[in-house]
Amino acid sequence: MDRFTIEDLTAARTKAAAVLENPDIFHLMVCSGTGCHATGSLPVVEALRQEVAQRDLGDKVRVVETGCNGFCAAGPIMVVHPGDIFYQKLKVEDVPVIIEEHILKGKPVEKYFYKDPVSKKKIPSQDDIPFFAHQMPRALRNKGLIDPESIDDYIGRDGYRATAKALQEMSADEIIEEVKTSGLRGRGGAGFPAGMKWQFAKASPGETKFVLCNADEGDPGAFMDRSILEADPHAVLEGMIIAAKAINARQGYVYARTEYPLAIRRLGIAIEQAHERGLIGDDIMGTGFNFHVEIYQGAGAFVCGEETALMRSIEGRRGMPRPRPPFPAHKGLWEKPTILNNVETLANVPQIILNGGDWYASVGTETSKGTKVFALSGDVNNIGLLEVPMGTSLRKMIYDIGGGIPKKRKFKAVQLGGPSGGCVPEEYLDTPVDYEEIAKVGAIMGSGGAIVMDENTCMVDMARFFMDFIQDESCGKCTPCREGTRRQLELLKKICDGKGEPQDLNELESLSDVIKETALCGLGQTGPNPVLSTLRYFRHEYEAHIHEQRCPAKRCVALLKFEVNEELCTRCGMCARACPVDAVEWEKKQLARIDKEKCIECLTCYDKCKFNAID
């Protein structure tokens, strides 16, 4: 493959765009993200290719495996262009029908359309489905539109134009200025202005500098970065090249979670292809600028998402944080000036360079500009990945895009920011997505994990869950985090076991204060947040556990009786049918009874009973 000059890139774009936008053929875009893989998209793709070959439709149809479409709940997904027809939950046996009816006869197959759960209407076009209609894709602009393993597809969608512009037409200061104008803040959670970070690193003296990409997406319930890397890896690479020009770095690393094999594979392919085309490496596009990128795989340590710990890990050491200052912009990887940006932050950069900082800042709020990607999951109908303008309310995210709460249950809280964050209850659902506004209600923007919890979630158990996580992932270097989180976990376990005492809540609060004030790194400093936020909004649940030995959500096994409530039982037998070990005795129209000898306390009957009749 010949190395590209800037002229070659322009020619390649025209050629690739003609293929991508060819209106005379059908483009079958099959989602091939982790979610759809697991629900069976690969066999569907295989079947499509076979069917197309058998019917000799090769010149009329393009079958493309795309990155994560985002609407994971509807997988496997295929979108057909032209027409933007959205097919969901496809199986291999559906393929011949779709080829016959849609491709050959031009009649889209209604059977596989998305059905709106509220209006019960079938919606053919992707853009009309509420899940997509309220979104604004920027970081995810190429999701579902390109094959992430094809650099030509990316180039056809303006790929590497921003790199060409930054390397040929812009000075380092101009790049930094543009990013500052955009108001882009760190999407990993802390929200530090990206342009400022770059400016500090540029001003730092030294010949050797590094650009790092943080793809160690460790927050449970967060899959934004994974999806971006799976759907559009070149955008992240471009962001890194532009950042490298801004601070004058020659080498970059992507620190990726080992739990993300598909993302790592696609990123590797992207680096290789960019290398072959001379878009990464020495003398990029003949501009004389050199920049190399390597992938560095993590080995399973949450704390390595913290910048100084991440750098130690790349150095091949135990990933433990160190006190700052010195900040990485002065002394980072191998003691050299380093910037570390999150995947989503970097994916936004090419668009900012191409369209200008003012364009980027044209949406959003006073202090939070642009868009934010969220991973919506938990007890919500439309689980998936979404990108909304800053300022969108949480209610809109959960109800309009997320389709509300399943099984007719009530909303209880949405947890933002993972183990560093907090939960937002019903009364604050109109809070806009904005770094400062979300902080005011006791949560954080975080990296974008949004886990919806319904009335059956016990908030004490939730706090225990996060504290268990933090305690386990604490690296042990500083005492407040190592010991403090352990004591907090003990207290929370005690409360969940029904052995809580009134003073435990005060102790939880005072421990939280000390840990927040004195822990060495972000992990410890934010670790008590889930406890504080559940105490703030759901103190009554803690009190019910302590004073009445009762778990209102019926989750804490030690506080459950596993007995059928005679008054509430409708004698329907759902619990008996659901019990995996036949521990429920029931006959038609008779009261159910749980045999405690056989019962394994799995809570299946609690889940199945619609009448709350098991105590």
Next chain:
Amino acid sequence: MSLAMRPEHADITPDMWPQIDEVIAVNRSIKGSVIAVLRQCQDVVGYLPVELMEYIASGMNLARSDVFGVASFYALFSFEPKGRHTLKVCTGTACYVKGIKEIITRICNEYDMEEGGTSPDMRFTLEPVRCLGACGLAPVMVIGADTHGDVSSDKVVDILQAYE
């Protein structure tokens, strides 16, 4: 190329040694590559016996304490042999909210094992893992290259029957 005396170990078969030596040879001059070396050696052997870590330390010209320090820090590395199938059950928030705890209890009861442990017949190792980022499929379990989504405490036993 032999880098040091190869220790005798029941779980490291003769065909594994050249692979291990290759990994060490490729990486020994790369600064900070010990994590990659440990990962690749674990892929070869299945886990990291102490003798292997000592061998790696001498091959990489590192202190044994450095190698063990790194290996013990990261969750990826195991010092115990594993069962024929490793069940990675996701313990992320979404899976937790959707009942992974009940699934873990069921597996432990059914196959007489503990969280993080291996069944007596060496069939399964149950490995609770951090969020797999496949929250759309919660609760999620990964066995080898297969991802199983929407698992429940009744379904899990049927799923596991396919893995002997």
